[in-house]
Amino acid sequence: MLTCGCGRWMHTDGIEERAYDDGAAQWFIRSECRGCGFKVGMDVPVGQHMFIDRLMWTDEALHRLERMPPYLAPVVRADVERDVRARGERVVTYDSVLRVRTGEVIEWEAEAERRLENVPAPVRAMARIELERTAADRGMARITVALMEEVKAKYFGMGKAS
Ligand SMILES: [Zn+2]
Incomplete structure (x- = not known):
């Protein structure tokens, strides 16, 4: 968990999946203090859950979900979150959505x-x-x-x- 300078917990606001030139994948985590409004962003290695306060969807995973037909999205959302929790993970990535949808990563x-x-x-x-x-x-x-x-x-x- 991340604490703001004002003493409150920082709230995880969003996660972006980023790839760098050397091929290393990272998560860019956006956090916000709901008390004083302070915002911070940080790059962490993929799989680093330390600064994420609850089950979160990355922007890329959300984008994937938003492209699905309205009847399908809630079903996929529930399936994916169950799958991610079962793995003891806290972040729904673009690949997690594909894994559930197609049974495996492309x-x-x-x-x-x-x-x-x-x-x-x-x-x-x-x-x-x-x-x-x-x-x-x-x-x-x-x-x-x-x-x-x-x-x-x-x-x-x-x-x-x-
Ligand atoms: Zn604060």
């Missing part, structure tokens, strides 16, 4: 993974999420080069790779 074809590594770092995390979303929406368990080409053309306005 896999990457070796060639697709290799191509992703050539995508400039600032775009890479977004490209990865967009590809996994598209695959999950179609019930695909694997990212292929063909899907990559399609998504690239649609979201990033690039033509076929030569």
Whole structure:
């Protein structure tokens, strides 16, 4: 738990899943003191629950949930939270949603993974999420080069790779 300078507990406000150039994944935790309004943000390694005061959804996981049809979202929310609690975890990540929805984390074809590594770092995390979303929406368990080409053309306005 995190304590504000004014002496009150800091309330966890949100979590962002971030990926850095070296491939390390981090959580950026936003906390707020409801007493004096002081806000703080910090980067922690993924899985570090020390500063998170309750079960939280990351922004990416929430975004995933918001894209689901209204009849499906509450069911998925309950399933995912049950799954996360059963694992003794406190954070619902983008992958936790996929895990419940498709039964497993989306896999990457070796060639697709290799191509992703050539995508400039600032775009890479977004490209990865967009590809996994598209695959999950179609019930695909694997990212292929063909899907990559399609998504690239649609979201990033690039033509076929030569
Ligand atoms: Zn305070």
